[in-house]
Amino acid sequence: MGKVTLEGKPLYLLLAALLLAEGVAAQTPRQSLAQTPPMGWNSWNKFACKVSEELIKSVADAIAVNGMKDAGYQFVVIDDCWQVSRDENGFIVADPQLFPSGMKALADYVHSKGLKFGLYSDAGSKTCAGRPGSQGHEYQDALQYARWGVDYLKYDWCSTEKRNAEEAYSTMSNALLSTGRPIVFSICEWGTAKPWLWGAGIGNLWRTTPDINDVWSIHKKLPNGDCCERLGFLELLDMQVGLESFAGPGHWNDPDMMEVGNGGMTIAEYRAHFSFWALLAAPLIAGNDVRSMSPEIKEILTNSEVIAVNQDKLGRQGHRVAKSGDLEVWSKGLSDGTRAVILFNRGPLESDVRVSWDQIGYPNHLAAKVRDLWSHRDLGSFTGTYSAKVPSHSVVMVKVVP
Ligand code: GLA
Numbered sequence: 001m002g003k004v005t006l007e008g009k010p011l012y013l014l015l016a017a018l019l020l021a022e023g024v025a026a027q028t029p030r031q032s033l034a035q036t037p038p039m040g041w042n043s044w045n046k047f048a049c050k051v052s053e054e055l056i057k058s059v060a061d062a063i064a065v066n067g068m069k070d071a072g073y074q075f076v077v078i079d080d081c082w083q084v085s086r087d088e089n090g091f092i093v094a095d096p097q098l099f100p101s102g103m104k105a106l107a108d109y110v111h112s113k114g115l116k117f118g119l120y121s122d123a124g125s126k127t128c129a130g131r132p133g134s135q136g137h138e139y140q141d142a143l144q145y146a147r148w149g150v151d152y153l154k155y156d157w158c159s160t161e162k163r164n165a166e167e168a169y170s171t172m173s174n175a176l177l178s179t180g181r182p183i184v185f186s187i188c189e190w191g192t193a194k195p196w197l198w199g200a201g202i203g204n205l206w207r208t209t210p211d212i213n214d215v216w217s218i219h220k221k222l223p224n225g226d227c228c229e230r231l232g233f234l235e236l237l238d239m240q241v242g243l244e245s246f247a248g249p250g251h252w253n254d255p256d257m258m259e260v261g262n263g264g265m266t267i268a269e270y271r272a273h274f275s276f277w278a279l280l281a282a283p284l285i286a287g288n289d290v291r292s293m294s295p296e297i298k299e300i301l302t303n304s305e306v307i308a309v310n311q312d313k314l315g316r317q318g319h320r321v322a323k324s325g326d327l328e329v330w331s332k333g334l335s336d337g338t339r340a341v342i343l344f345n346r347g348p349l350e351s352d353v354r355v356s357w358d359q360i361g362y363p364n365h366l367a368a369k370v371r372d373l374w375s376h377r378d379l380g381s382f383t384g385t386y387s388a389k390v391p392s393h394s395v396v397m398v399k400v401v402p
Pocket residue numbers: 044079080127128129156188210211
């Protein structure tokens with residue numbers, strides 16, 4: 001008797017192919033989303049509870065034409081306060097005054113601009129602003145989001161009492177997957193239960209910190225002397241040190257949404273903030289009024305060379321490779337073997353900051369081209385080291401190309 005075959009192929013090969021396909025499917029339903037860090041806009045940092053259909057439409061209009069969509073910004077996300085109650089069947093109800101056309105129509109509008117639509121909910125009984133949370137309604141809410149056309153869910157952690165974070169986020173992740181609609185899942189648990197240890201495969205990104213504030217640094221210690229009651233850019237940045245090994249395609253550390261353009265920092269400081277979020281492979285979620293930003297802020301948010309570092313397909317999170325007082329060097333390996341490097345001066349005086357090739361994984365005898373990613377200029381070829389004058393509270397961001 002001959003071998004059992006299907007379409008002329010030996011059965012064991014078909015079985016192997018099936019198993020492989022199964023393995024891929026088992027590994028990827030969640031992680032196949034957000035293969036590069038999500039890019040978009042969220043209402044919270046600028047508008048807090050002042051959200052409406054009108055606001056979201058005008059923001060989508062702006063992103064579609066102001067260069068942000070072309071630069072890669074995709075998700076338009078309504079944060080807290082869009083929801084008011086549940087109906088007699090338990091379905092979540094959007095505020096009928098602020099969203100008179102309903103969420104389906106709004107999602108359709110955002111989609112018509114070639115963008116994606118996101119919403120916010122909470123793993124507890126109430127959101128952080130006291131609106132109805134999803135606890136006990138996870139599958140019903142996921143179904144409703146899918147019907148509306150939601151592409152992204154940010155899921156907060158207020159009013160969760162003693163709930164186990166991994167269980168709570170798994171429940172909603174599975175509920176979203178069960179709808180069959182690809183919905184990026186943003187874990188907003190503030191880093192309390194170390195989501196970098198369990199979040200991959202459950203969420204596509206997870207907050208590693210409490211909320212950002214639109215300020216360079218807030219050194220306001222807690223009563224017990226620990227850092228810090230409120231956090232600025234520097235404190236959030238320092239909290240990313242050591243988390244780099246946990247990020248990768250489909251699962252990103254999230255040091256919170258950006259404050260670029262909200263007015264509390266200088267242009268140089270916002271450039272530093274954006275450069276670091278790019279280098280950290282952080283989600284690039286703008287949080288300013290993108291309908292009326294200055295040319296300088298737009299130039300920061302749409303710098304295609306810096307965004308390319310963030311969106312690099314290798315998916316490495318950059319990390320600190322040298323520190324001497326206020327002067328630091330950070331580096332991110334890119335898929336073409338080059339390195340993005342930030343020379344950082346967090347101090348009050350202009351200073352020289354130097355990177356040597358051995359700090360970024362190259363031999364010092366190597367000659368490499370250096371390109372400035374903010375001035376968009378090739379600076380020449382350097383052997384073993386590159387140094388630049390870096391003003392106070394500023395970065396110089398370069399690409400080193402051997
Ligand atoms: C928490 C989150 C913020 C924002 C607010 C909304 O503080 O961390 O990002 O979503 O809730 O109430």
